Amino acid sequence: MGTLYEDIVARGGEVFGEEHMETLRECVQCGKCTGSCPSGRNTALRTRTLFQMALVDLREEIFNSPELWFCTTCYTCYERCPKGVKTTDIIRTIRNLAAREGHMSVPHRMIGVYVLKTGHAVPIGPDQMKLREAVGLESQPPTTQKHKDQLEQVQTIFRETGYDAMIDFNWDAMTLKGMEKKGGKK
Amino acid sequence: MTEDSKTYAYFLGCITPNRFPGIEASTKKILKGFEIETKEMVGASCCPAPGVFGSFDMHTWLPIAARNLAIAEEMDLDIVVSCNGCYGSLQEADHLLKEHPKLREETNEILGKFGREFKGTTTVSHIIVVLHDVIGLDRIKEQIKKPMNDVNVAVHYGCHFLKPREVRGHGSSETPYILEDLMKVTGAKIPEYKDKLMCCGAGGGNRTADSVQSLEWMRQKLVSAIESGCDCMVHPCAFCHLQLDRGQTEMEQAFGIFFNFPILFATQFMGLALGLSQEEVGLDKQTTTIPEKILK
Ligand code: SF4
Ligand code: SF4
Numbered sequence: 001m002g003t004l005y006e007d008i009v010a011r012g013g014e015v016f017g018e019e020h021m022e023t024l025r026e027c028v029q030c031g032k033c034t035g036s037c038p039s040g041r042n043t044a045l046r047t048r049t050l051f052q053m054a055l056v057d058l059r060e061e062i063f064n065s066p067e068l069w070f071c072t073t074c075y076t077c078y079e080r081c082p083k084g085v086k087t088t089d090i091i092r093t094i095r096n097l098a099a100r101e102g103h104m105s106v107p108h109r110m111i112g113v114y115v116l117k118t119g120h121a122v123p124i125g126p127d128q129m130k131l132r133e134a135v136g137l138e139s140q141p142p143t144t145q146k147h148k149d150q151l152e153q154v155q156t157i158f159r160e161t162g163y164d165a166m167i168d169f170n171w172d173a174m175t176l177k178g179m180e181k182k183g184g185k186k
Numbered sequence: 187m188t189e190d191s192k193t194y195a196y197f198l199g200c201i202t203p204n205r206f207p208g209i210e211a212s213t214k215k216i217l218k219g220f221e222i223e224t225k226e227m228v229g230a231s232c233c234p235a236p237g238v239f240g241s242f243d244m245h246t247w248l249p250i251a252a253r254n255l256a257i258a259e260e261m262d263l264d265i266v267v268s269c270n271g272c273y274g275s276l277q278e279a280d281h282l283l284k285e286h287p288k289l290r291e292e293t294n295e296i297l298g299k300f301g302r303e304f305k306g307t308t309t310v311s312h313i314i315v316v317l318h319d320v321i322g323l324d325r326i327k328e329q330i331k332k333p334m335n336d337v338n339v340a341v342h343y344g345c346h347f348l349k350p351r352e353v354r355g356h357g358s359s360e361t362p363y364i365l366e367d368l369m370k371v372t373g374a375k376i377p378e379y380k381d382k383l384m385c386c387g388a389g390g391g392n393r394t395a396d397s398v399q400s401l402e403w404m405r406q407k408l409v410s411a412i413e414s415g416c417d418c419m420v421h422p423c424a425f426c427h428l429q430l431d432r433g434q435t436e437m438e439q440a441f442g443i444f445f446n447f448p449i450l451f452a453t454q455f456m457g458l459a460l461g462l463s464q465e466e467v468g469l470d471k472q473t474t475t476i477p478e479k480i481l482k
Contacts, residue, residue: 015244017286038384039392042403070396072389073237075349079359088350095241104242107394111238115250119231121238122200122428132203135211135468141203142228150229153300154250160296163246 004059004097012093016086024090026083027051033077033087043070047077047087054094063098069105100166109167109176116158117174119144119151194266194311195258196224197276200232201424202268205432208468209424212457213268213313215466219329220321224266227257233275235425236346237390240275248289249296251279252304256297265310268453269424271389274346277310281353312347314422314452315356318364323371331461332482333373337418339455340411341365341376342430344423345385359383368452369420372459379414381407388429401437404429408447418448418480420455427451431473448474455480 001007005024012021033047034040040047045067053062062068071091078088098104111121120143129139144151158164164171173180194217202209214224231250232239239247255276258265267273283290284306294303317326348359356364360383369376387393387403408430411419419430431449438444450458450469457467458480469476 012244015248015282015286015289038387038403041406042399043396066395069241069390070392070399072345072385072387072392073241074345074385074389075359076345076383076385078350092237092241092244096243096245099242105395108238108242108391111391111394112242115232115234115239120200120204121232121235122204124204128204128207131468131471132207132210134471135207135466137203137207137211141198141210142226142230143198143203144229144231147229150231153229153253153302154231156299157249157253157296158246160299161243161246161249163243166243 003057004054004062004094005057007097008054008090008093011097012089016089020086020089021093023083023085024051024054027055027085028083030082032080032082036076036080038074038076039070039072043067045070047071050091050094051085051087054090062094063101063103068095068098069108104167106176112158112163112167113169113175116155116164116169119154192221193223193225193263194316195227195261195263195308197227197230197233197254197258197265197267197272199267199269199272199424201428206424206427206451206468206472208454208471209268209427209451212451212453212462212467215462216453216457216460217316219460220325222316222321225261225263227254227261230254230257233269233272235271236274236278237271241391247275248279248282249293251275252283252293253297253302255280255283255308255310256302256304258308259305262307264308266313266316267310268313268422268451270344270346270422271425273310273312278353280306280308280310312422314347314364314368317368317452317456323367326368326456327371330372330459332459334459334480335373337374337480338416339369339374339376340379340414340416340419341369341382342386342407342419342421342426343383344421344426345389347422365420365422365452368456372456377414377416379416380410386426386429388425388433393429397436398440400429401433401440404433405437405441408445412445412447417477418450418455420450420452422452424451435473446474448476448480450476
């Protein structure tokens with residue numbers, strides 16, 4: 001583990017390329033991102049502050065701030081930053097690091113459960129099958145939820161990348177560890 | 187994509203087929219009417235959501251998206267989607283895997299575990315781009331059965347259709363034109379409104395992180411459209427549809443007000459203009475009711 005900046009460049013760099021992530025160093029704290037942010041209109045998310053905190057290595061403070069999760073990844077700041085800072089991808093990378101270090105809420109972890117069980121973040125149920133029939137479609141689309149052999153491929157990906165362990169997934173109960181009985185909310 | 191490509195692999199994602207099948211039905215019906223075929227992608231999964239899975243773990247997001255791309259490659263077809271989330275995810279993954287050879291190698295190592303491979307032979311398009319650029323405004327105009335002359339439409343783009351523009355390639359994200367062009371051929375008026383370019387508030391896990399705050403965000407957007415005299419909102423994103431339509435019930439629970447402001451996916455609105463019924467495009471079975479003025 002390096003400084004937060006180094007980790008952002010290393011981790012995000014694996015996907016976007018290091019140069020993309022190194023744009024964080026170009027931030028001149030002008031605040032155009034904050035001024036553009038639709039989230040900041042209603043929440044305590046201050047995009048400029050987030051990047052300042054990242055640059056001065058306030059790792060735990062960022063990881064523990066609920067505002068980190070109030071960005072919708074709308075890319076408005078990304079488009080407008082006068083210094084070409086790849087803002088939204090940097091925010092997503094900070095979240096990736098936070099998630100790997102255990103800072104992920106139960107509802108966010110539950111999204112992974114749905115995908116592990118059905119291949120869909122939003123699975124289909126009997127009522128929606130009727131809606132499909134009403135507009136002349138097959139009751140169930142031919143996706144992973146219908147084809148279990150295809151779903152297994154998606155599950156293999158989760159195992160390979162360690163996403164299952166990251167969200168503390170119990171493969172026997174097919175839900176989060178600690179929720180085996182209720183299988184639902186906290 | 188070849189010029190005469192008339193068949194697409196239709197990547198459904200989650201919300202289109204599993205919550206708002208009217209979006210799927212209207213997309214298929216319109217394309218068929220213009221002699222464009224759509225094929226089902228057997229075994230496709232969640233795209234997976236770019237702001238959600240991309241926020242949790244890019245290294246898991248990417249191979250899942252790559253697997254979906256590989257399915258279309260095996261079919262030897264280009265992809266069409268009806269959700270900005272799917273568009274964002276699949277197009278970004280395709281872009282990254284085509285740009286970075288090492289990343290492609292690592293991703294293919296995972297896909298190889300079950301005999302699949304990303305080769306880079308497909309492209310990802312969005313239904314409104316197919317309408318605008320492949321079918322073309324002139325051909326659509328000829329087929330308009332119910333002109334929408336007296337309808338004021340609040341155009342909502344969502345985020346991942348336009349941004350980041352370096353990947354999407356639809357020009358400036360501040361002065362978009364594709365949806366406007368499509369609305370104009372139906373005869374509809376498109377008033378400007380304050381929060382036109384604002385996000386619906388749902389993405390990036392925000393809706394899950396804090397639903398009331400996310401609804402308040404959407405409330406501001408809807409109020410600004412209503413105040414500008416708009417009769418309805420038309421958009422190109424199944425995920426926005428979930429927030430903007432279903433979210434109005436949740437807004438009622440959270441704030442005690444039911445706007446009943448009509449929300450239509452682009453092909454639902456276009457479908458009505460092309461002569462389809464509200465039942466055929468699934469608008470009779472959603473939260474918000476579509477007024478006579480639009481149905482006629
Ligand atoms: S707009 Fe760009 S340069 Fe200005 S504060 Fe935000 S990230 Fe830094
Ligand atoms: S991408 Fe996130 S931080 Fe940037 S403007 Fe949008 S919500 Fe705000």
